[in-house]
Amino acid sequence: MKSYGQYCALARGLDVIGDRWTLLIVRELLAGPCRYSELLEGLPGIATNLLADRLRGLEKHGVVARDAQGRYQLTAWGQGLAEPVHAIARWAAPLMAAPPGDNAFRSSWLALPVAVIFDGTDPGRPPLTIEVRTGDTPLTIESRHGQVRVVPGPAMSPDLVLTGPPDGIIGVLMGALDQASAVSRGVTTHGDLRQLARLRKPPGSVRHR
Amino acid sequence: MKSYGQYCALARGLDVIGDRWTLLIVRELLAGPCRYSELLEGLPGIATNLLADRLRGLEKHGVVARDAQGRYQLTAWGQGLAEPVHAIARWAAPLMAAPPGDNAFRSSWLALPVAVIFDGTDPGRPPLTIEVRTGDTPLTIESRHGQVRVVPGPAMSPDLVLTGPPDGIIGVLMGALDQASAVSRGVTTHGDLRQLARLRKPPGSVRHR
């Protein structure tokens, strides 16, 4: 992309990450190192040459590097994009109220709303294991040591199991849907939904970065 | 722009603000309502039809609205873009170490680094008035009631006056340049630079949103 040619941090930042698809590539890499084919799989709709172009650009700018196995991973500076990405996702949360329609979905993308909803470290947050069955593959949300993280695959002995379409799952995780609304959205639950509320941050609490 | 077609908050957000120039238009509007011609002036390099296109798109999506005088302004939702914009600017701060070269610059763009450096409300922050003479027009940084804001135009009786090129000014505001380095960067100061340090946030302090 052509540079904006402006001496402004926003413009110079967008010179690096403003290209189409670039931040979505970063979203994939925020989950950990990825092979080229994994990126293609996680970015339905991208053309292969564009993915190669973007990765070259990100590597040139020092956002992405190759590891020993040739996988792509974020540099320390690239990891810093978690905050802009979360900020955009938080701002765009109202857009998720519209149903997926024919939009593509990968269950790994749930890591983003989970990071936004269960942000930061909270010593008072209880441990909990949630298995989520939606999209292409099951996934586990784990609350441990006051932090919430997402790992691929099913859980061994989950406290809560959520099954259903992605919009319903996100509504339940956000706390926007109660048990009855969740059912009407096609979400079936095994376990007590109220455990989720204890994972969310109380409003006005201190943010840890 | 074509939609990414993904059920993901980041992708859906970028469907709205991911187009080229869009976030720079938002940057301008974060300073307050703007006429079309003011936007053109603050966005050197943009084509007039693109500005019109982007404004239409932002209006359609509910990010921007017209006020009684026909000026463009952010909606309540659009104001929420301050956080993503600040997050990108914070991430891109290292890119500002490279000198402006032939990049364009507007002194009003200093509002962004000022918002990032002197973020939030801090009751312990002393009142202070700084006049900055750089770029196209002078501008005043005011610390009042624990908050720091930028207003156009010179100050009546500033505690500190900074004159010089934009990269030097930003270095001084960040605290990256001491008095001697500032001079070597072409910045002349009237007043005590140490007053600036009292405006910056102590690391690890609580963030208020």
Place this chain on the structure above:
DNA sequence: CTGCATCCGGGCCGATACTG
């Protein structure tokens, strides 16, 4: 003068085919 619309050349995007 403000606030756009139109036109057009060039470059980027998107889909497919192909290769080491």
Place this chain on the structure above:
DNA sequence: CAGTATCGGCCCGGATGCAG
């Protein structure tokens, strides 16, 4: 598996036109 090559089409950028 991990990209490169190619090509049509759309979007971007710059100049110009024009209505209120």
